Amino acid sequence: MNTAMTKEEREAFLSRPWIAVLSIPEAGRGPLTIPVWYLYEAGGDVLIWTGRKSRKAKLLQAAERISVCVQDPKPPYKYVSVEGPVSIEPVQFTRDICPMAYRYFGAEAGERYLESIGGEAGVAEDILVRLHPEHWLTVDYSKLESPVK
Numbered sequence: 001m002n003t004a005m006t007k008e009e010r011e012a013f014l015s016r017p018w019i020a021v022l023s024i025p026e027a028g029r030g031p032l033t034i035p036v037w038y039l040y041e042a043g044g045d046v047l048i049w050t051g052r053k054s055r056k057a058k059l060l061q062a063a064e065r066i067s068v069c070v071q072d073p074k075p076p077y078k079y080v081s082v083e084g085p086v087s088i089e090p091v092q093f094t095r096d097i098c099p100m101a102y103r104y105f106g107a108e109a110g111e112r113y114l115e116s117i118g119g120e121a122g123v124a125e126d127i128l129v130r131l132h133p134e135h136w137l138t139v140d141y142s143k144l145e146s147p148v149k
Contacts, residue, residue: 001145005138010080011042017103023067024059032059037100046131049091049100060129068131076142084134091128093120
């Protein structure tokens with residue numbers, strides 16, 4: 001049985017607030033692999049926000065391509081992995097940061113989080129990373145027929 005997700009299933013899965021695992025190449029070492037928040041709209045780029053001075057940001061600025069994997073850790077397991085070229089731009093508080101805070105914390109806790117990071121001034125130096133999806137891998141084990149009848 002085919003366990004791959006359809007495009008619609010993949011997009012529905014990515015619309016949920018999972019934690020993504022980002023992998024960035026690093027010369028002379030294995031890739032830096034780190035959990036991140038993300039935003040994704042059907043058919044668009046995977047968006048990741050990070051501080052400009054972090055190790056992650058420095059590697060991202062040198063990287064041509066990155067990978068992200070998002071998974072549901074509860075059975076029946078599901079995951080979406082995407083790889084592609086990356087671009088970087090200044091982050092915009094209202095467009096990028098607020099939606100991520102609300103996505104992962106909800107409205108009330110999201111507002112408290114935004115205050116705790118110093119609001120717009122607190123992210124003025126941060127960057128937005130755009131992963132332009134080219135290659136997808138997906139698995140949805142709920143598509144397997146149960147061996148027990």
